[in-house]
Amino acid sequence: xxxxADILGSNRNTGSFRRWSKQYAExxxxxxxxxxxxxxxxxxxxxxxxxxxxxxxxESQRGLSFVTARATHTSIMDVLxxxxxxxxGTYGICELTGKPIEPERLNAxxxxxxxxxxxxxxxxxxxxxxxxxxxxxxxxxPTLAEDAAxxxxxxxxxxx
Numbered sequence: 001x002x003x004x005a006d007i008l009g010s011n012r013n014t015g016s017f018r019r020w021s022k023q024y025a026e027x028x029x030x031x032x033x034x035x036x037x038x039x040x041x042x043x044x045x046x047x048x049x050x051x052x053x054x055x056x057x058x059e060s061q062r063g064l065s066f067v068t069a070r071a072t073h074t075s076i077m078d079v080l081x082x083x084x085x086x087x088x089g090t091y092g093i094c095e096l097t098g099k100p101i102e103p104e105r106l107n108a109x110x111x112x113x114x115x116x117x118x119x120x121x122x123x124x125x126x127x128x129x130x131x132x133x134x135x136x137x138x139x140x141x142p143t144l145a146e147d148a149a150x151x152x153x154x155x156x157x158x159x160x
Contacts, residue, residue: 017086023091023106023110027079027083030110030111034075037072078111078113081113082111082112094113094114094118095113096114097114097117099118101114
């Protein structure tokens with residue numbers, strides 16, 4: 001029969017905690033560092049509509065802020081998942097192969113989910129997660145109305 005402590009999770013796997021205490025401390029510190037980042041948006045721009053260079057610079061800055069916030073959010077989620085794996089006793093086990101993740105890999109990337117073998121399998125299948133910042137074209141994708149307007153102008157030019 002389960003106790004209240006078992007159900008609520010207060011009986012943590014202390015062996016796992018002791019084994020991964022260094023990584024747990026590093027992950028908690030990384031979580032705190034990432035959560036302390038300032039994601040406040042700048043006040044609405046007071047740029048006049050006729051000042052296109054300032055408006056473009058403001059838009060560029062907003063786009064970069066969005067991309068940075070998105071990348072940080074992904075990192076926070078990776079770190080929180082690693083902390084959860086330590087607490088549940090599954091940290092250090094490859095999610096793909098079920099084999100232990102190399103200690104050197106966990107020291108270098110404490111939130112690693114896959115062993116080198118598992119990571120190579122993912123990359124070979126084209127399913128590896130990319131941790132690069134997405135391009136700004138994702139943020140500034142043209143709307144359908146803009147595409148239609150541009151398309152009409154181009155077709156008229158081609159007809160001439």
